[in-house]
Amino acid sequence: MSARDSVAIVDSFWDEVWNAHDAAAVDRFVVDDFVIVSGGVTIAGREKFKRWIEDFFAKVDDLHLDVVESFQNTDGSRVASRWLLTGKNNGILGTTPDKQDIAMTGTAVWAVRDDGKLLTNWVERSSWELHERLTAA
Numbered sequence: 001m002s003a004r005d006s007v008a009i010v011d012s013f014w015d016e017v018w019n020a021h022d023a024a025a026v027d028r029f030v031v032d033d034f035v036i037v038s039g040g041v042t043i044a045g046r047e048k049f050k051r052w053i054e055d056f057f058a059k060v061d062d063l064h065l066d067v068v069e070s071f072q073n074t075d076g077s078r079v080a081s082r083w084l085l086t087g088k089n090n091g092i093l094g095t096t097p098d099k100q101d102i103a104m105t106g107t108a109v110w111a112v113r114d115d116g117k118l119l120t121n122w123v124e125r126s127s128w129e130l131h132e133r134l135t136a137a
Contacts, residue, residue: 019065035119059097
């Protein structure tokens with residue numbers, strides 16, 4: 001088993017970036033050419049990733065991300081997480097910013113470099129279900 005605790009690295013990322021609402025903290029965690037694929041859309045480069053996060057923060061007030069569970073493969077090069085994101089709607093998914101409570105689940109699979117830097121993140125989330133709840137009559 002690897003001595004590297006990649007789950008701890010990813011958990012720190014969740015806390016220091018998402019839960020602290022600090023997109024600039026990304027610099028401590030990801031490589032310059034970091035790639036995230038979220039819902040089939042690719043965002044390439046650390047600076048674009050930070051702007052994507054800031055846009056996300058603008059659409060969800062009081063955002064909080066709870067990690068349900070995470071685990072890593074034997075060598076620590078991959079981490080998988082299930083999470084629950086909660087907050088208040090400020091226009092997420094193109095909806096009216098009505099401050100409704102939101103909750104969205106998701107999964108993330110991370111590629112982690114030998115030095116602990118995050119290389120890639122593949123994310124799937126329950127966007128459709130959230131959109132349906134926010135736009136129900």
